[in-house]
Amino acid sequence: NAGVTQTPKFQVLKTGQSMTLQCAQDMNHxxxxxxxxxxxxxxxxxxxxxxxxxxxxxEVPNGYNVSRLNKREFSLRLESAAPSQTSVxxxxxxHENKGTQYFGxxxxxxxx
Amino acid sequence: AQRVTQPEKLLSVFKGAPVELxxxxxxxxxxxxxxxxxxxxxxxxxxxxHISRESIKGFTADLNKGETSFHLKKPFAQEExxxxxxxxxxxxxxxxxxxxxxxxxxxxx
Numbered sequence: 001n002a003g004v005t006q007t008p009k010f011q012v013l014k015t016g017q018s019m020t021l022q023c024a025q026d027m028n029h030x031x032x033x034x035x036x037x038x039x040x041x042x043x044x045x046x047x048x049x050x051x052x053x054x055x056x057x058x059e060v061p062n063g064y065n066v067s068r069l070n071k072r073e074f075s076l077r078l079e080s081a082a083p084s085q086t087s088v089x090x091x092x093x094x095h096e097n098k099g100t101q102y103f104g105x106x107x108x109x110x111x112x
Numbered sequence: 113a114q115r116v117t118q119p120e121k122l123l124s125v126f127k128g129a130p131v132e133l134x135x136x137x138x139x140x141x142x143x144x145x146x147x148x149x150x151x152x153x154x155x156x157x158x159x160x161x162h163i164s165r166e167s168i169k170g171f172t173a174d175l176n177k178g179e180t181s182f183h184l185k186k187p188f189a190q191e192e193x194x195x196x197x198x199x200x201x202x203x204x205x206x207x208x209x210x211x212x213x214x215x216x217x218x219x220x221x
Contacts, residue, residue: 004155040121042198042213043156058208090156100146101209103156 002026006091006104013081013111021076021107023091031094032074033058033101034066036087043090049074081111114139116201118212125189126220133184133215135173135199144202145182146209147173151195159184159197169193194219 004025013019025032030051035043035058045058049068063085065077074093078085088108092101115138125131137143147159160168162175162182173184182199199212 040213042118042211044211045208048208092156100158100161102158105155 004091004093004102004104006089006107008107009105010108011110013078013109015082015111017081018077018079019081019109020078021089021091021109022073023075023104024073025091025093025102026072027093027095027102028071029093029095029102030071031096031099032068033092033094034064034074034076035090035092036060036085037090037106038087046076046089078109081109083111085109086111114201114203114210116199116210116212118197118199118215120215121213122216122218124218124220127191128188131184131186131189131193131217131219133197133199133217135182135184135212137180137182137199137201137210139180139201139203139210141204143175143177143182145173145175146200146202147171147182147184148198148200149195150198156198189219191219191221193217 007022033048034046044060047066049055052071055066067075088106090106091104094101117136146161148156149159150156171186196214198214200209
């Protein structure tokens with residue numbers, strides 16, 4: 001039981017490049033989330049998916065897109081990376097909307 | 113507006129001393145509150161949630177609706193408690209957690 005997994009662990013991009021961050025969970029959770037973590041700002045929700053087939057914007061969705069591929073997988077795409085997107089990205093999942101969220105190990109992204 | 117405030121960015125205490133990490137919230141509904149912890153180079157994990165009323169790793173937190181607070185306490189700090197601590201509030205209206213900015217706790221030997 002791996003819990004929540006994320007790939008890659010670390011990525012360096014040039015401004016304007018695109019990439020997709022992958023997230024998968026094996027806990028049969030309904031809800032999945034993407035956050036970014038920046039110093040002094042805590043965690044900010046980018047997008048979430050309450051259940052398979054649905055996605056909704058969080059606090060900071062601009063510059064990102066998501067896909068809930070199936071119940072297990074929830075990907076985050078940066079179409080044209082900007083230096084302001086340099087951050088640590090965390091994926092999380094929960095069984096129910098008010099339940100405990102379980103986090104992945106994070107992806108460190110550096111945009112030059 | 114819903115908000116979670118952790119007034120201390122950094123808290124440094126000596127080993128064996130009591131620890132209190134402050135969390136205040138602003139929420140119009142019935143709050144459900146959490147404390148998450150992130151140890152160095154590890155993923156965020158749940159420390160405790162107020163509805164379970166458990167004590168985890170010696171930490172406790174009591175919801176004070178009058179003061180709108182959910183402070184995290186431990187009577188005797190240990191070096192392994194050094195970590196980043198986040199307070200979070202579950203928003204009834206959607207599927208989101210509202211997060212505080214976090215407090216970095218350093219336990220000095």
